[in-house]
Amino acid sequence: MSDKIYDFVVxxxxxAGCVLANRLSADPAHRVLLLEAGKSDPFWDVFTHMPAAMGLAIASRSHNWHYVSEPEPFMQNRRMDLPRGKLLGGSxxxxxxxxxxxxxxNFDQWAKVVGDEAWDYAHVLPYFKKIEDSVTxxxxxxRGRGGLQTVERAPADHPLFALFFEAAQQAGYNLTADLNGAVQEGFAAFDRNIxxxxxxxxxxxxLHPVMGRPNLEVRTHALATQIVFSGTRAVGVTYRAAGGREEIVRAEEIILSGGAFNTPxxxxxSGVGRAEELEAVGVAPVHxxxxxxxxxxxxxAVQVxxxxxxxxxxxxxxxxKNWPKMGLQWLAGRGPAVSNLFEAAGFIRSNEDMEFPDVIVGFAPMAMAFDExxxxxxxxxxxxxxxMAARSRGSVTLRSADPAAHPRIIFNYLDNQRDRDDWVKAIRIARDIMAQPAFSGVDGGEVVPGPEFQTDEEIxxxxxxxxQTGLHPTGSARMGRTADDVVDPATMRVHGIEGVRVVDASVFPTVTNTQTYAPTLMVAEKASDMILGNTPLEPVRLARPQVVSQARPAAAPEDVVAPAGSA
Incomplete structure (x- = not known):
């Protein structure tokens, strides 16, 4: 073990980890080390940086850890693929x-669940604004301007997007000006971090803009294997470096930002968890x-x-055959490869009793091979x-004491009747939109799932x-103040031990009704202020527009029939 002691090991x-590395190292007096088990993300890595190549990145063994679930009991006992990013930037x-x-x-709900108003919408909005450089x-x-994260609105200018928006309105839904603005309900072009x-x-x-700071070290191919404790006080971290050698680093504080699988x-x-589960795989409990x-x-998620x-x-x-041309166009910042394809979506309610939209319908102007x-x-x-409001809950537990062995992961998808009912409604909503007159000039019929799937049971x-997974695992080190919670919402410290905090999507009290990238950045920005002892940003209390619920009665099977010619 080196004599060097870091103030923070992330x-x-x-x-989240990249946000923390930036903010914690801004003071040159702080010695910060970032450990990443995966590789770097060099500028020439097309799989990473070309928006249209995201499918190649997910398929790649060097970009994706390729986690797999345990057999899911309500999903035909399938072992489901669970992609996770294997490089700087993570997923x-x-x-x-x-x-x-x-x-x-969502965030008002967070505040109620954790018992701390500092997590309500008024308190998190200024952090969302701080993050953003909203180009559009x-x-x-x-919305924020001048933040570190570029956010631009997708053009959604392909003619099929126009038909999608028209169909949504014909089905009785509204358009909204900005999915991150006053009304996050209705249909609009997505914002994208492109x-x-x-x-x-x-x-x-x-991270990359501050890599030259002398007080910041970044080590890739560094798999953290254990937190080193003195009693219940964390004093360091062991990690497995490239080539398999074991290294130990000492730290005043350790911040876990490995995500919903790796953090727990x-x-x-390290001996923190349910004692009986740890002992079953030969780990001595610490707490x-x-x-x-x-x-x-x-x-x-499914695709219709x-x-x-x-x-x-x-x-x-x-x-x-078209890829070389697309690649050259992309290098010039234009052409189809600059698109992430999912450029528009609607967030709507399946039930009148929902406080927020609980169904997403996102559109792409091509059909992709999610089911070969x-x-x-x-x-x-x-x-x-x-x-987007599932009630199922799962777990991440050790398979063995080997840090390189992927843990046991199970979500228990569809394990309750309310989730199953909501899914039937969601599919009927999507079919209703797709069957609107706007598409009549181009619609050759539903192919997936196909007209043979009509009854609730068939759907x-x-x-x-x-x-498949929506790629939004959260909650496995939930913040709150009950016996079932892991992290103190006022400090991000792990209950019952010293020197360890958690800052990533695993602390979410409940999963948001959206993709989780933006709220994870918010948690990291807010946590950075907590860790550094900064005065938190002042809450912003805005009058919220009165939105008439766009919940629609789910059509009966005979009312949503795939058009003639479908197969």
């Missing part, structure tokens, strides 16, 4: 780059903390795909459908066979 170079370096904060009611909207009462045609992950936005795994490897690895949440009768979709992007057995061949388009059977 474990995990993902969305923000391989995700779809859609940037949505979440509905204000500039600075206003809801800058000049390139992905701007938190690594690119927060490292706590458990019996019941919530570690439990309360895991996620979103599920239609054949397109006109040759106007973006299917040409699949043809490898059933896909549109040739021209097509699709909607990404997800329910649920299809979902259980085909749905």
């Amino acid at each position: 474990v995990g170079g993902g969305a 923000g370096s391989i995700n779809a780059m859609t940037y949505v904060r979440g509905h204000p009611a 909207f500039g600075g206003n009462e809801f 800058r000049r045609g390139r992905r701007q992950s938190s690594s690119q936005a927060y 795994q490292l706590l458990q490897l 019996d903390l019941r919530g570690v690895g439990h309360n895991l949440e996620d979103h599920l 795909q239609h054949r397109c009768t006109q040759p106007i979709s973006m299917v040409h992007m699949k043809d490898k 057995k059933r896909i549109v061949e040739g021209h097509g388009y699709q909607v990404h459908v997800g329910t 649920l059977d299809w979902i259980s066979h085909t749905a």
Whole structure:
């Protein structure tokens, strides 16, 4: 062990870790070390930085840890793929780059759950604004300008997007001006964390600009294996470096930012968790903390795909013969490869009793191979459908005491009737939109799931066979003040031990009704002020527009029939 003692060792170079590395090292008196188990994200890595190449990054063994769930009991006992980023920027370096904060009611709910008003919407809004450099909207009462994270509105100028927006209105839904503005309900173009045609992950936005600071060290290929304790006081971290050698670093404070899988795994490897679970794999308990690895949440997702009768979709992007030209155009900051394809979406309510929109319908002007057995061949388009308020809860637990062994992960998707009912409603909502007259000139019929799936039971059977993770795992080191919570919401310290904090999506009290990248940055910005002892940003209390609920009665099967010619 070196004699050098760091003020802060940040474990995990993902969305939150990169923010922390920047903010904690801003004072040259602070010695900061960032440990990332994956690789770097060099500027020439096309898989990472080209928006349209995100599918290649997810498929890559060098970009994705390729976690796999335990057999999911309500999903045909499938072991489901769980992509996680294996490089600086974490999953923000391989995700779809859609940037949505979440509905204000999500954060008011957070404040109630954790018993601390500092997490309500009024208190988190100034941190969201601090993050942003909003190219499209500039600075206003809801949006930030001059922050480190570039946020731009997708053009959504392909003709199929116009049909999507028209169809949504024909189905009875509203358009909204800004999904991160006054009304996060209705249909609009997505905001994206893309800058000049390139992905701007938190690594690119927060970390790379400050890598030259002499008080900041970044070590990649450094797998943290254990927190070193003296009693219940953390004094250091062991990690496995490239080549397999074991290293130990000493620290005044250790901040875990490994995400919803790795953070609870490292706590458990270090003896913090449910004592009986630790002893079962040969780990000596240091502190019996019941919530570690439990309360895991996620979103599920499926794609409803239609054949397109006109040759106007973006299917040409699949043809490898077109890739050299697309690559050259991308280098010049233009062409189809600058798009993340999912440029527009709607957030709507499936039930009148929901406080916030709980269904997402995201549109893409081509059909992509999420299910190799059933896909549109040739021209097509699709909607990404997800329910955003699932009630299922899962866990992350050790498979063994080997730090390199992936933990056991189970979400228990669809384990309750309310979730199953909501999914049937969501699919009927999506089908209703896709069946509107706006699409009549291009609609060749539904191919996925297909007209044979009509009853509630048939729809649920299809979902259980085909749905995938929405890539939004949260809650496995939940903040709060009950016996089932892990982190103090006022300090981000782990209950019952000293010298360890958690700052990442694992602390979410509940998963937001959106993608989780933007709220993870917010948590990290807010936590940075807590850690440094800065005065928190003043809350911003804005009058909220009265929004008439856009919940729509789910159509009966006979009212939503795939158009003639579907197959």
